[in-house]
Amino acid sequence: MGLTSNKVLLAAALLALALFVLTVWLWPRLAKRGPLAVLARIGVLLGTQLALIAALALTANSSFGFYASWADLFGRNTTPGVVVDHAAGSPTEGALQVLGTLHVNVAGGTVPRIGGQIQKVAVGGGPSGISTTAYVYLPPEYFKDARSRFPVAVVLTGYPGTAEALYKKLKYPAIAAGQVQHKAARPMILVMMRPTVAPPRDTECTDVPGGPQTETFFSTDLPKALEARYRVGADAASWGIIGDSTGGYCALKLALRNPGAYSTAVGLSADYGAPKDATTGDLYGGSAARRRENDLMWRLGHLPHPAVNLLVTSSRQGEHNYRDTLRFISLAGGPTKVSSIILPVGGHNFTTWSREIPPALEWLSAHLTP
Structure with missing residues (x-):
C-alpha cells in the first residue's frame, strides 16, 4: 500500500488505538518493581x-502532500527517464506525450466541454536534457472553440512537494473554473508540476554547473513543448508562473531572469x-557571481529591472x-x-x-493576454 493510501492511514490509527487500549489493560x-517490569512499562x-506519532505524521502528509511515496520519503526516488514515443518525422526534442486524463472536481467535470480536463503528460527534454511529468488543466473553453489561443500559468509546488497536491489539495483547476x-x-491553461525535475536534488530552478539544467528546462524546454502541443500564446505576455515556498522563489526568479519567457509571476x-x-x-560551482545573480534582492539592487509583473505574499x-x-x-x-x-x-x-x-489567480489572469 502506498504512503498516501487511506488504508495505510486507517491501519496506523487503529494500531495506535489498539496499543493505547493494550497499555491501559496491561498497566x-x-x-511491579524490578528491571523486567520497568522495561515492559x-x-x-x-x-x-511511536504508533501515535506515525498516525499523526501520515495524517499531516495526507493533508499537505509532503511526500508522494515511500521511496520519496526515504530519498530513494530517482525517477527513471520517461519513455516518449515519437512518430516518424516528429521532433525528438521538446516532445510532449499525453499519458492519461483525469476528471476535474467540478460540476460536469466528466465532460471536457463542461468541466474541462486534466491531462497527465510527459515532457521530453530539449536543450536541458531533462524529462519529467506534469498535469495540464485545459478549461472547458479550450474544447468549445478550436480557434482560440489561451494564456498559460505554470503552477509549482514547494520542495519536495507532489504535483498531485496542486489539484487535489490546493484545487487550482476547480478555483480557476469557478x-x-x-x-x-479569463480561461487559462494550468501546467501543474514540481520544481524538483531532477529528484531527489533540490536545484532551486538553477542551471547547476555540471548538473541538472533546471532553469533552461523551465525557460526554454517546457514552453516549447507546450506550444507544440496546445493552443497557447507564443510570447511572454501570455505566460505566467506561480508557486509556493521553493516554487514561489522559482517563479519570481524565472520571471526576473527570463522576462522573454514569463511576463508575470506569483511567489506565495x-x-x-x-x-x-x-x-x-x-x-x-563555487562561483560567488552565480550565487549573487540568483539572489533576487541582489538583482533588484544591482541590475536593470525587467518589464515584468510580480505578486508576492506573506503574513505579519x-x-x-x-x-x-x-x-x-x-x-x-x-x-x-510588484x-x-x-x-x-x-x-x-x-x-x-x-x-x-484565489486572489492570486484573479491577479494573474488580469495580467496575461491570449
Missing part, C-alpha cells in the same frame, strides 16, 4: 507513542534566495519571510511592477496558501 500487571509506552464561471477571471510565501544544504549541494505573524518581502517590495520599481497580499496571520502551509490562491 496494573506491569505495576517503557516498551508499551514507547510503542504507543472564477471563469463567475467572470472574475517565497524565499528570495536559495539555501545551501544537504538537499541542494553547491548549486553554483507566522511567516518567516515577512521582513524580506517588505524589502523586496521596496527594491522593485520602474518596469518591474503587488502583494499580506495576511494578518498565516503560517507556511496549505491553509494559508488556500487563502491566497
Whole structure:
C-alpha cells in the first residue's frame, strides 16, 4: 500500500488505538518493581507513542502532500527517464506525450466541454536534457472553440512537494473554473508540476554547473513543448508562473531572469534566495557571481529591472519571510511592477496558501493576454 493510501492511514490509527487500549489493560500487571517490569512499562509506552506519532505524521502528509511515496520519503526516488514515443518525422526534442486524463472536481467535470480536463503528460527534454511529468488543466473553453489561443500559468509546488497536491489539495483547476464561471477571471491553461525535475536534488530552478539544467528546462524546454502541443500564446505576455515556498522563489526568479519567457509571476510565501544544504549541494560551482545573480534582492539592487509583473505574499505573524518581502517590495520599481497580499496571520502551509490562491489567480489572469 502506498504512503498516501487511506488504508495505510486507517491501519496506523487503529494500531495506535489498539496499543493505547493494550497499555491501559496491561498497566496494573506491569505495576511491579524490578528491571523486567520497568522495561515492559517503557516498551508499551514507547510503542504507543511511536504508533501515535506515525498516525499523526501520515495524517499531516495526507493533508499537505509532503511526500508522494515511500521511496520519496526515504530519498530513494530517482525517477527513471520517461519513455516518449515519437512518430516518424516528429521532433525528438521538446516532445510532449499525453499519458492519461483525469476528471476535474467540478460540476460536469466528466465532460471536457463542461468541466474541462486534466491531462497527465510527459515532457521530453530539449536543450536541458531533462524529462519529467506534469498535469495540464485545459478549461472547458479550450474544447468549445478550436480557434482560440489561451494564456498559460505554470503552477509549482514547494520542495519536495507532489504535483498531485496542486489539484487535489490546493484545487487550482476547480478555483480557476469557478472564477471563469463567475467572470472574475479569463480561461487559462494550468501546467501543474514540481520544481524538483531532477529528484531527489533540490536545484532551486538553477542551471547547476555540471548538473541538472533546471532553469533552461523551465525557460526554454517546457514552453516549447507546450506550444507544440496546445493552443497557447507564443510570447511572454501570455505566460505566467506561480508557486509556493521553493516554487514561489522559482517563479519570481524565472520571471526576473527570463522576462522573454514569463511576463508575470506569483511567489506565495517565497524565499528570495536559495539555501545551501544537504538537499541542494553547491548549486553554483563555487562561483560567488552565480550565487549573487540568483539572489533576487541582489538583482533588484544591482541590475536593470525587467518589464515584468510580480505578486508576492506573506503574513505579519507566522511567516518567516515577512521582513524580506517588505524589502523586496521596496527594491522593485520602474518596469518591474510588484503587488502583494499580506495576511494578518498565516503560517507556511496549505491553509494559508488556500487563502491566497484565489486572489492570486484573479491577479494573474488580469495580467496575461491570449
